[in-house]
Amino acid sequence: MASSPRSTPLPEQFDFAHRRLVDRMAGPTVDSGNGTDVRVGPMTDEEYFWEPVPDCWSVRRRTAGPGPRATLLVGTGEWGRDFALSPHPEPPPFTTIAWRLDHLTEMMTLRADHTAGTHTLTRDDHRAAASAAEAVTAFDAAAAAWREALLGLDDTALDTVGHCTYPHGSDPDDPMIDIVWWVNQELLHHGAEIALLRDLHRAHRN
Numbered sequence: 001m002a003s004s005p006r007s008t009p010l011p012e013q014f015d016f017a018h019r020r021l022v023d024r025m026a027g028p029t030v031d032s033g034n035g036t037d038v039r040v041g042p043m044t045d046e047e048y049f050w051e052p053v054p055d056c057w058s059v060r061r062r063t064a065g066p067g068p069r070a071t072l073l074v075g076t077g078e079w080g081r082d083f084a085l086s087p088h089p090e091p092p093p094f095t096t097i098a099w100r101l102d103h104l105t106e107m108m109t110l111r112a113d114h115t116a117g118t119h120t121l122t123r124d125d126h127r128a129a130a131s132a133a134e135a136v137t138a139f140d141a142a143a144a145a146w147r148e149a150l151l152g153l154d155d156t157a158l159d160t161v162g163h164c165t166y167p168h169g170s171d172p173d174d175p176m177i178d179i180v181w182w183v184n185q186e187l188l189h190h191g192a193e194i195a196l197l198r199d200l201h202r203a204h205r206n
Contacts, residue, residue, distance in 0.1 A: 006158060010180045011150050014187065018143045021191040024198065025101075025136050040198075047201045048098045048132035057082035059098040059128045069093055075106070079128040097197050100190045101135050102128050105142045107168075107186060111179070112145035114166040122167060143187075150180060 023030040029037035049058060055068035059081050066073050066082055069089040073080025081102045082093070095103075106126040113121040129135035153176065157163050163176035171179050 006155065006177070010177075010184055011147065014143075014147065014150075014180075014184050017184065017187045017191055018140075018147075021187070021194065022136065022140055022143075024191070024195045025132075025139075043097070043132040043136065043198065045132050047198060048101075048135060049096060050197070050201050051096055052197070052200060052204070053094050055093060056096050057093040057099050058096040059102050059130075067093075074123045075102075075126045075128045076124060077127040079130050081106075081128050083123075097132075097194050098129075098135065100194055100197075101139055104187060104190050105129075105135070105139045108142040108146040108183065110168070111164055111166045111171070111183065112142070112149040114171065115146075115164045115176075116149040119165050146183065153180075 020031060024040060025043045027040045027042050030040050032038045051058065057067050057070055059079055060067060060073060062073055062078055062080050069084065070082035070093075071084045074083040075081060081099055082095075106123065109126065110121050110123070113119065129138050158177040158180075159175050161175050162172045164171040164179045166179075169179075169182075174182075
């Protein structure tokens with residue numbers, strides 16, 4: 001199946017955002033946006049779990065239980081991500097880098113599976129990372145899986161409502177091209193938040 005030319009700009013945008021965020025978290029340099037390399041060290045566990053304000057949502061040991069206003073820790077294994085079933089807390093809790101990165105990783109892993117995989121994975125199958133290094137590796141793998149799932153999407157697939165069967169979003173009700181766009185904007189806006197939190201942590205430490 002040949003890829004549709006209509007899909008080309010979105011994967012290219014995804015590739016740029018993915019590479020820039022990985023570089024921003026892992027170093028040794030990141031593109032400043034104008035082609036100049038800026039030196040950046042690898043993200044530490046302290047940054048990964050940093051709670052800059054009270055009552056943050058984060059990734060936690062399951063034995064510690066959910067954080068403030070969360071009702072459960074989603075995922076499997078020793079660690080889980082703060083979550084609450086609908087209705088969600090208002091105003092929304094401030095979330096750590098760990099929370100935001102785990103959210104992106106879970107979302108891409110599951111959407112890849114529900115686009116070109118088994119169509120069976122749920123949040124209960126996702127394993128949250130216990131360290132910054134592990135989280136960056138898991139994020140990179142999830143991005144690669146999602147990118148692989150996009151290969152070969154033709155016009156029919158892009159226009160098909162419910163082509164992606166991801167159960168935790170609007171995917172069953174939206175055409176595939178809207179889902180591809182949605183994943184991009186999630187990566188762009190959460191990536192920017194993660195980068196800003198790294199900057200704030202550095203300023204806080206100084």
